[in-house]
Amino acid sequence: MTSAVAHKAQASDIATQIMHAMRSMGVAAIPRNYQLFYEAYIGTNPALTRELSLFALRAPRQEELDALAASHLGHNGAALVERAQSRLQGELDALLTLLRQEHASLETYNRLLGETASRISAKSTLSVDLLRNVIDILAAATDETLANGEKTAEGVAHHSQEMEEVRRELDEYKRIANTDSLTRLANRRAFDERLAAIYDEPMQLPVTALVLADIDNFKRINDTHGHPVGDKILASVGAIIRSSLARDMFVARTGGEEFAVILEHKTPEEVMAICERIRRALESRPFRNSRTGVDYGPVTASIGFAMGSQAADPGELYVRSDIALYCAKHGGKNRTVLFEDGMRKEYSGKGWLIYQQ
The missing domain is CATH 1.10.287 (Helix Hairpins)
Incomplete structure (x- = not known):
């Protein structure tokens, strides 16, 4: 199966799951409802996901869904x-x-x-x-x-x-x-398109990397300080990552506390240096409430990446970058790891990944 065909098949599977969820909840299969459920599915807006889950016991009215879209997506697309x-x-x-x-x-x-x-x-x-x-x-x-x-x-x-x-x-x-409403970075939809396009230029794969960064102990931050503080930290982390990169480098929030960067025309050593610059910028940044003085503690991120030439298609590249991220998490957190073949044995994968194989 070619990478393009594989990507379409995976996207089709996502659409099938979303349409099934909509039907099971008695939601009309119209474009604006699909967009709402898509945003909830990919997890870029936890508040939307939580509010939508409240309708599990009864079918929501269309005006309720439209109100959710206006509240969380910021527009009636x-x-x-x-x-x-x-x-x-x-x-x-x-x-x-x-x-x-x-x-x-x-x-x-x-x-x-x-x-x-x-x-x-x-x-x-x-x-x-x-x-x-x-x-x-x-x-x-x-x-x-x-x-x-x-x-x-x-x-x-x-x-x-x-x-x-x-x-x-x-x-x-x-x-x-294509913009994440919280961080103003590219969202998962834009990321999906950009990731798939990597394999349109096979000659560039050895110097193209997918970087995944995940905030360490983010659940503890939410549980201790509340989701509004968590949202502010997400926005701040997104801004720090963006400011650590050149303007033409692609960065997205792909879901929850995970961010993705696609680097082109970079060797593995150069990618590692960029990742370390991001990691150090985060760990050195104080996160405290300027009004109350409350210190939210250090905020760090684990980072994993893989080069395009280490995978056969976008799905495999995502999985291998996520394996490297998994190893960074389980190796002590607040570190950067490049994917290596031997890492596969320890990895079980995340169930929510769009590119899960």
């Missing part, structure tokens, strides 16, 4: 797309009407030219009055046709601008849909 599609369809219809009118105007003008040519050809002699009449008719028809053409050009320009605005709205929706 389906409504935005529907509105944009409606506007786009309206602009296309108006543009087609203009073009049809222009086509009809040109046909009328061409028919007039043909009829005039026939009248002239039928006359053996041409009088001054006939020529003046013909010239007047053609001049008026030409002026009208040119005026219609100008109106059509203005209309086309106007509707083109409107369609460009719709395109910008859709681009903005795509950006929002």
Whole structure:
């Protein structure tokens, strides 16, 4: 099975699980509900997952689901797309009407030219009055046709601008849909797409790495200080990771307290150096409440990574990076580990991984 086929099969399996969960809860299988359940499934928004689980004993009403989406996703994506599609369809219809009118105007003008040519050809002699009449008719028809053409050009320009605005709205929706609302990093959806694209360029695999970083003892932080504090720490960790990387490096929050970085054109030694820079930045950063002075203790992260050439497809690369992360956790935490083949024996895998094999 090729990597592209494997990726599609895995994505299809996720979709099947989400649709099954929606059906079992009596939820309508419409795009905006699927998006809500997808976000809950991948775990990037723990609060959403918790609130959605409260409906396990009864079917939620659509307005309740829409309220959850507005609260946790920060936008009504389906409504935005529907509105944009409606506007786009309206602009296309108006543009087609203009073009049809222009086509009809040109046909009328061409028919007039043909009829005039026939009248002239039928006359053996041409009088001054006939020529003046013909010239007047053609001049008026030409002026009208040119005026219609100008109106059509203005209309086309106007509707083109409107369609460009719709395109910008859709681009903005795509950006929002691919952004984690808590950390403002790329989310799991964007990460899935980027990870799959790694294997589109086989020659780059030896210098491409997938890095997974997981906050150490995060459950204890949540249990001790509460989820609002945990959310603030997640946002801070995301900002520290982002600031430790070049602007063109891809970083995402992939679920819960896990982050992913995709590094390109880097040797394993360079990847290790970047990971260590992230790790040291986190362990040296104080995490305390500036208002109350409460110290939340040191926040560290375990990091694991694998090179693209160490795996046959995106799924295997994810698993091997996660194996390295597992070894970093079980080797004492707050450390960076590069995947090696001998690590496989100790690894059992996480059940929630999208790329689980």
